Amino acid sequence: MSESVAVIGAGPGGVIVARWLLAQGFDVTVFEAGPTLGGQWSGRPGFSGVWPAMHTNTSRVLTAFSDLDPDSDVVFPSNQDVLDYLRRFADTFDITPRIRLHTRVDLVDREGDSWRVEHAGTVEIFDRVVIATGRFRAPAIPPVRGxxxxxxxxxxxxxxxxxxxxxxxxxxxxxxxxxxxxxxxxxxxxxxxxxxxxxxxxxxxxxxxxxxxxxxxxxxxxxxxxxxxxxxxxxxxxxxxxxxxxxxxxxxxxxxxxxxxxxxxxxxxxxxxxxxxxxxxxxxxxxxxxxxxxxxxxxxxxxxxxxxxxxxxxGTGFGVDIPCLSDEVRAVLDLDDAHIDADRYTFHPDLPGLALVGMWDQSGGYFVPLELQARWIAYAWGGAIPMPSDAEQRDAVAAYRSRRGQSQKTRMNLAAIMFARAAGVEPSIDKWPELRRALLFGPLAPSCFRLEGHDASPDAAQRFTRDAAAFGAISDPEFTEREQSYRSMVEST
Structure with missing residues (x-):
C-alpha cells in the first residue's frame, strides 16, 4: 500500500508537488479552501493579490513547468493565462480529481509517527504532509503615526x-x-x-x-x-x-x-x-x-x-502566515512574520514527514524553483535519492538562524540551483558543449533541468535549445565578456 500524503493548498506549489509525488507512487490528496485551484492566480478577492489587468513580470519560459509548454507565444502572460495553464497542467497529470475544493484545513499536527489533518470537524491521518499554502497571503502594512x-x-x-x-x-x-x-x-x-x-x-x-x-x-x-x-x-x-x-x-x-x-x-x-x-x-x-x-x-x-x-x-510586502500549523509545530519551526527554521526552506530534522513548498521570500520567477523543490521532496521521500542526514539538516537550520535579522530575499536563480543540486538534476556544463553558453548565460528554463538525473527527458536538449534560442541566448555576442569572466572565475577557483 502506498504512503499517503496531504498537500495543503492547490496553487502552483501544491499542484507541482502533487505531480511529482504521484510520479513517485504516493497516494496524494490536495486540500484547497477555495472554489478552484490556482492559489494567487485564482484572483479571488480577499484571498489573492492578483487583479484583473495584471500580467506576469516573468516571461512565459520561466512561468511554466518542465512537462507542459505554454500554449501561447505571449511573452508575459496574463493572470488568466497562468490560471488556465495550471488547470491544464492539473488535468494533464490527473491531479484535478485529487483536489478537494471548498475544504479549509484548520489544523495540521503530529499524530505519533503520522500527521493529523483537521477540517470542518473531520480528522484524517496521513503518513506525510506538504504545506503549500503560499508565501504571499498575509500583506504587511508598517506602522505609521496617525x-x-x-x-x-x-x-x-x-x-x-x-x-x-x-x-x-x-x-x-x-x-x-x-x-x-x-x-x-x-x-x-x-x-x-x-x-x-x-x-x-x-x-x-x-x-x-x-x-x-x-x-x-x-x-x-x-x-x-x-x-x-x-x-x-x-x-x-x-x-x-x-x-x-x-x-x-x-x-x-x-x-x-x-x-x-x-x-x-x-x-x-x-x-x-x-x-x-x-x-x-x-x-x-x-x-x-x-x-x-x-x-x-x-x-x-x-x-x-x-x-x-x-x-x-x-505595497510593502508580506509576512509568513501558516495558520493551520499547530502551536507545537510552529514552535519547532520557530515561525514568526519573517522566518521559518528549515533546511533549505523545506525540511526540519525534528519534523519527519513534513515538508514546506514555496515558503522562501522570493525575488524573480518561482515556477522553476518550485518544481525543483517539489522534485527534491518527492525523490527524497520516495527513495530515489537519500534524505539529508540529521546532521546536515541541523547544520542547515543553524546556518539559516545565523542570518536572522538580515534580508531574507532569495533570487530565483540561487533558489533554482540550490534545489536542483539537492534533487540531483543540475546539468553539467562540460557534458553539453553545444549548450554551454545557453546553460551559463541563458534562461533557467525548466527544460534544462530535465537534461540529467532522475526523470531526464530524451527531448530536453531540443526543448532547451528552443527556449534559449527564442531570445538569442545561444548566439548573442553580448555574452562574450561574461564568458571571459566565467573562464577567469573557473581558473581562480
Missing amino acids: LDAFTGSGGVSSTFHYRGADDHRGKRVLVAGCAVSALEIAAELAHSGAARVVVTQRRQRYVLPKFAAGVPSDHRIFTRFGALAAAALPPVEIDRQLREIVVEAGGSPEQYGAPPADPSLFAAGVTLNQTYLPLVAEGRIGVRPWIESVDGSEVTFADGTHDEFDTILF
Whole structure:
C-alpha cells in the first residue's frame, strides 16, 4: 500500500508537488479552501493579490513547468493565462480529481509517527504532509503615526486588495512601496484616470524594464552564471556586474527624475517594471520619501513636505502566515512574520514527514524553483535519492538562524540551483558543449533541468535549445565578456 500524503493548498506549489509525488507512487490528496485551484492566480478577492489587468513580470519560459509548454507565444502572460495553464497542467497529470475544493484545513499536527489533518470537524491521518499554502497571503502594512485615523474618502488598504483602477478614477492616490505590486499599480492608475499618483518609498530601487532590446529581463539577470558567481566571486564584483546589466537595460532612476539609488544594487534592490520610470519622467507619477505621519487626509513625508490624498495603498510586502500549523509545530519551526527554521526552506530534522513548498521570500520567477523543490521532496521521500542526514539538516537550520535579522530575499536563480543540486538534476556544463553558453548565460528554463538525473527527458536538449534560442541566448555576442569572466572565475577557483 502506498504512503499517503496531504498537500495543503492547490496553487502552483501544491499542484507541482502533487505531480511529482504521484510520479513517485504516493497516494496524494490536495486540500484547497477555495472554489478552484490556482492559489494567487485564482484572483479571488480577499484571498489573492492578483487583479484583473495584471500580467506576469516573468516571461512565459520561466512561468511554466518542465512537462507542459505554454500554449501561447505571449511573452508575459496574463493572470488568466497562468490560471488556465495550471488547470491544464492539473488535468494533464490527473491531479484535478485529487483536489478537494471548498475544504479549509484548520489544523495540521503530529499524530505519533503520522500527521493529523483537521477540517470542518473531520480528522484524517496521513503518513506525510506538504504545506503549500503560499508565501504571499498575509500583506504587511508598517506602522505609521496617525494612519489609523486617515480620513481620505478611499481609505487605507494593501495592494493585495486592489481590484482595478475604476474605484480610483479622479482620486489622489498615494502608493507606498517600490516593489512589483506598488509600481505596477501606480503605473496602471496613472494610465487610467487617477487625478494624481504619488509613490512614497523608504529607498529608491533600480527599476529594470521587463523587456529590453528584444530580451525578457529575467533571461538576463536570473542566470546560471549569476548563481555560480555568487559562490565564487567577491560580493562587490557580483554587485557591479548585476548593476551594469540593470543600468544598461533601463538606465538609472535619476535619469528619469526619480531619486538616485544607492550605488550598490544589493543595497538598493531592483524591481521589474516596464512603464513606471517613463511615467515619472513625464510627471504623471510623483516620488516622495517615506511617510512621516498622517493627520486626517494630509500626509507628511520625511523631507518635511506634505500633501492631501484620498487613498493610500500599501505595497510593502508580506509576512509568513501558516495558520493551520499547530502551536507545537510552529514552535519547532520557530515561525514568526519573517522566518521559518528549515533546511533549505523545506525540511526540519525534528519534523519527519513534513515538508514546506514555496515558503522562501522570493525575488524573480518561482515556477522553476518550485518544481525543483517539489522534485527534491518527492525523490527524497520516495527513495530515489537519500534524505539529508540529521546532521546536515541541523547544520542547515543553524546556518539559516545565523542570518536572522538580515534580508531574507532569495533570487530565483540561487533558489533554482540550490534545489536542483539537492534533487540531483543540475546539468553539467562540460557534458553539453553545444549548450554551454545557453546553460551559463541563458534562461533557467525548466527544460534544462530535465537534461540529467532522475526523470531526464530524451527531448530536453531540443526543448532547451528552443527556449534559449527564442531570445538569442545561444548566439548573442553580448555574452562574450561574461564568458571571459566565467573562464577567469573557473581558473581562480
